[in-house]
Amino acid sequence: MRTLANIFRLGLKELRCLFADRVLLILIVWAFSGGVYTAASGMSRELHNAPxxxxxxxxxxxxxxxxxxxxxxxxxxxxxxxxxxxxxxxxxxxxxxxxxxxxxxxxxxxxxxxxxxxxxxxxxxxxxxxxxxxxxxxxxxxxxxxxxxGTRSTATSPIQLATRVRFNPNLTGFWFGGVMEVINNITLLSIILVGAAFIREREHGTLEHLLVMPLTPLEIMLAKVWANALVVLVAASFGLMVIVQAVMRVPVAGSVLLFLVGAACFLFAAASIGIWLGTVARSMPQLGLLIILIVIPLQLLSGGVTPRESMPRLVQAIMLGAPTTWFVRFAQAILYRGAGFDVVWPDFLAILAIGGVFFAIALARFRKAVTQTQL
CATH class of the missing domain: 3.40.1710.10 (abc type-2 transporter like domain)
Known part of the structure; x- marks a missing residue:
């Protein structure tokens, strides 16, 4: 109970620090409101008014x-x-x-x-x-x-192909763009917020204050994970239900609640990656460069931009170890095709397993960083 109380109080401290940072708050609000809308509607993939x-x-x-x-x-x-x-x-x-x-x-x-x-x-x-x-x-x-x-039909064919488009009958591109922008922003912001929180602790000297308290590295990490994940999850819910569904009128086939449960599992893995990057980087500029090197490949090779089947087999095999691959897979299954828990539970387990590995690596790095700070 004492450990849970410490994690809860430290999480509240993280939320206060986040709400005091207006730049990050503006970034979060824009990413899941105007950013989603402009990314979906501003980059049309259809032929439109071609001269x-x-x-x-x-x-x-x-x-x-x-x-x-x-x-x-x-x-x-x-x-x-x-x-x-x-x-x-x-x-x-x-x-x-x-x-x-x-x-x-x-x-x-x-x-x-x-x-x-x-x-x-x-x-x-x-x-x-x-x-x-x-x-x-x-x-x-x-x-x-x-x-x-006298007729617009072509020559008679021995067979007749009847095409029926499912899930997006009119092939409307911004349906795909809006949902995928929400998914990409969840990945980006979860890693940025947790990594930036750790760097901010180090730069402001508050990490030393935490070390003199009866707290363990595990408690500090879990507090950062749940606090920042909660903010991203609330913002993603707003972006999906208000911007995508209400404003853009994109139909969501599956359960939004099931998607948010899966997103919470993914946030655990993404936050672990963010903590690991925070332990590697020594300053905010270094963290920014590392995020560019890590997040962009995670998004481009996860299957959200191009089909995984079109990638080299080696890349497909490597990306099975990335949580974004499984996140995009179950997100598309739930939101586009209306899949239930009986279909996506293997993806949930894969994300939790990958997240556990990254969390263990981040915990080891965090303990090492704590030891170096104490010395």
């Missing part, structure tokens, strides 16, 4: 029909241009696509010939160029088929 130039050398009803098939929200109204204007527009970024319709295009097509259309693409935006090229190909194919056969 198109059409070099029409045919001036036929068919070429005008093709030009009229580009409409919002995917494309802006096409602008007529010459070859030199289209090239200059692509060079300056004024146009993302330039479609060149050659002379006598309609006549050659009606005569059974195979005239060629040229599509020039600004590929500096890889995502938009890839999606836009596919859209333009389907638009032109539909218009040509309707002109020649």
């Amino acid at each position: 198109v130039a059409i070099v029409d050398m045919d001036h036929s009803p068919l070429s005008q029909r093709i030009a009229g098939a580009f409409y919002a929200p995917y494309f802006r109204p096409p602008q007529a241009a010459t070859l030199s204007e289209a090239d200059a527009g692509l060079d300056t970024g004024r146009f993302s696509f330039a479609l060149v319709i050659p002379a006598n295009f309609q006549r050659d097509l009606s005569a059974g010939k195979r005239p060629e259309l040229q599509l020039a693409i600004d590929a500096t935006n890889m995502g938009q160029s890839f999606i836009g090229a596919s859209y333009i190909q389907h638009i032109i194919a539909g218009e040509l088929n309707e002109y020649l056969t």
Whole structure:
């Protein structure tokens, strides 16, 4: 009971120190409010209002029909241009696509010939160029088929593929971006807050005050873990339920409570990593550099940005030892696909096991740091 009381009181001390630091409070509030909203809505992954130039050398009803098939929200109204204007527009970024319709295009097509259309693409935006090229190909194919056969369907196939998109029927990108930003901020802030708390103790000299008290390194570490994890968990709940669900109107398929339980398990592992970094670093600038080296790979290689299946097998195997891999896995399963505890419990156990290893390493480093401070 005395140990629990010490952990509780030390945690309250951590909360008071955190609430006294206005910069960190502003960072936490922004990360789970404006940061989530801007990251999700400001970086659209869909084709939206792409500027198109059409070099029409045919001036036929068919070429005008093709030009009229580009409409919002995917494309802006096409602008007529010459070859030199289209090239200059692509060079300056004024146009993302330039479609060149050659002379006598309609006549050659009606005569059974195979005239060629040229599509020039600004590929500096890889995502938009890839999606836009596919859209333009389907638009032109539909218009040509309707002109020649009276129907927009292509040649009859021996099979018919029926596509049904689950969990995100309209392929809305900011649904994915909003939830993943909450997940990424949980990882980032949990490590920053705990590591910064330890460095702050050392720089302000309060660590020496703790050492003269009847406290153990285990009690000090657990206090920092639960206090900072509680703040991040409350902020993440606000970001998920208010910003993502209420403001952005992103449907969450699964249980928010189950996700928060899993997030609490992850926060234990992430806070342990933060304490370990705090024992390695000697100052706030060093901690910042270490966080860059640790957090960015954890986020990029966890499966939240790109599928793990597209990574080299060695990287996949190494990242199984990172708690973020399991966190992203069960978070997507719960929030996107509505998975229950019977599906995600192995991920919870994996996170707790990895967190226990990091906590033991951090405890050993913390005891060593305490010994060096006493000396």
